Amino acid sequence: MAEAGFNKEKAQRFLQQLMKDVAASFHSAMTYIGDRLGIFKAMAAAGAVTVEDLARRTGLQERYLREWLGSMVAAQYINYDPKSATYTLPPEHVAPLADEDSPVFLASMFAGLLPHLIVAPKVAEAFRTGGGVAQSEYPQELFAAMERMTAPMYKHYLVQQWLPALPEVVSKLRGGGAALDVGCGSGLAAIKIAEAFPQARVFGFDRHVGSIERARANARAAGLGENRIRFDVADCTQLPHSTFDFITTFEVVHDAVDPQALVASIRNALRPGGTYMMAEVNASARVEDNISPMGRMLYSASTLYCMTTSLAEGGAGLGAAMGEVKARELAANAGFGHFRRLPIEHPFAALYELRG
Numbered sequence: 001m002a003e004a005g006f007n008k009e010k011a012q013r014f015l016q017q018l019m020k021d022v023a024a025s026f027h028s029a030m031t032y033i034g035d036r037l038g039i040f041k042a043m044a045a046a047g048a049v050t051v052e053d054l055a056r057r058t059g060l061q062e063r064y065l066r067e068w069l070g071s072m073v074a075a076q077y078i079n080y081d082p083k084s085a086t087y088t089l090p091p092e093h094v095a096p097l098a099d100e101d102s103p104v105f106l107a108s109m110f111a112g113l114l115p116h117l118i119v120a121p122k123v124a125e126a127f128r129t130g131g132g133v134a135q136s137e138y139p140q141e142l143f144a145a146m147e148r149m150t151a152p153m154y155k156h157y158l159v160q161q162w163l164p165a166l167p168e169v170v171s172k173l174r175g176g177g178a179a180l181d182v183g184c185g186s187g188l189a190a191i192k193i194a195e196a197f198p199q200a201r202v203f204g205f206d207r208h209v210g211s212i213e214r215a216r217a218n219a220r221a222a223g224l225g226e227n228r229i230r231f232d233v234a235d236c237t238q239l240p241h242s243t244f245d246f247i248t249t250f251e252v253v254h255d256a257v258d259p260q261a262l263v264a265s266i267r268n269a270l271r272p273g274g275t276y277m278m279a280e281v282n283a284s285a286r287v288e289d290n291i292s293p294m295g296r297m298l299y300s301a302s303t304l305y306c307m308t309t310s311l312a313e314g315g316a317g318l319g320a321a322m323g324e325v326k327a328r329e330l331a332a333n334a335g336f337g338h339f340r341r342l343p344i345e346h347p348f349a350a351l352y353e354l355r356g
Helices: 008-036 039-046 051-058 062-074 091-098 113-129 140-165 167-174 188-196 209-221 259-269 293-311 323-334
Strands: 079-081 086-088 178-182 201-206 229-233 244-250 270-281 338-341 349-355
Touching (some): 008 062, 008 091, 008 113, 039 051, 039 091, 062 086, 113 140, 113 293, 140 188, 188 209, 209 229
Parallel strands (some): 201 229
Antiparallel strands (some): 079 086, 338 349
C-alpha cells in the first residue's frame, strides 16, 4: 500500500527517467566504440550508406555494424531510411561526434568513461574504508582521453579569447617573458602558448610521469624544441621563487592534494607584476545551483577521479565543484591582493585573474 503523500504520477515519471538513464548508460558504450573505431568519421564522409558499404569503408564486421547501427538509430544519433536500407549521420551531428577540430566535439568524453568505470569498484571500497584511489591506479587510456577532451578548449579559446582578456600578459609574452602551466598534463595549453608567442619561454610542470612523456612527444610533433618549451616532472608546491611572468592552471587546483600550498607556491613563483590565471570548473559550491546535466556529470566525475585521487594521499579532496568562493579564499590565504573573474562566458570553464 502506498504511503501517505505518495505521488503515483511522480513515481512513474521517475521510473521513466531511470529507464532512460539505464538505456543511456548502455548506449554510451556504443558511442565509445563508434569513436574508437572511427565509425562516426567514416559515416560523416560517406553520406547515406548501407551496412555492407559501411563494412567495406571501415573494414569492420558487417554483423557488428548492423547491431551498432540499430543502437544509434534507436538513440536518434543516426537516421535510417527503411526504403533504401541506408543509414545517415545528420550534418548537425557531425561536429560533436566526428569532427575533432570542432569546438563542440564531445565524442572523446566517452573515451574517458570506461577508465572511470574500471576504477569504480575501488572507489566504492573507499566509501567504506576512507582514503581514495591513487592516480597511478587509473588506466593510461584515461589520460589520453583527457588530452582529447581538453584539446578543443585550448585550440579554440585559449589564445583567441582568454589571453586577450589579459593584455598585460600578452605584452609580456610577446616581449620574451616566461610562462608556466602547472599541472600541464599532456602539454596542449603550454604548446599553444609557445606557438602563439615565439619569443616567450614556456614551461610545463606535472607530477604525473606519463603525462610529461606525452607532453614532450606532443611538443616534438608540433616542431617545438627544448629551446622553445620544456616539460618536467615536478612537485608544484615547491616551485622556484620569482621565476615566471605568467602562470596557469587548468582545472588543477580542485584536484590538488594540498590546494592551499599549491596556490601559495604559484604566488611565490611569480615575478613582481606577474599574473596567475586559474581556470576552474564553471560550477557553484552550492548543490542546489548545480541541478543540471552539467552538475550531474560534474559530481560523478569528481567522485570517480578528482576527489578520490586527492583523498588517496590524505589530501583536501575539494572536488570539482569547489566554486568561486573557495577560489577566492585560496587566493587570499596565499597572499594575492587582486582577484577577478574574467568576463568570459564558457559552458565548462570559469577563469580568474590573480595578481600579488
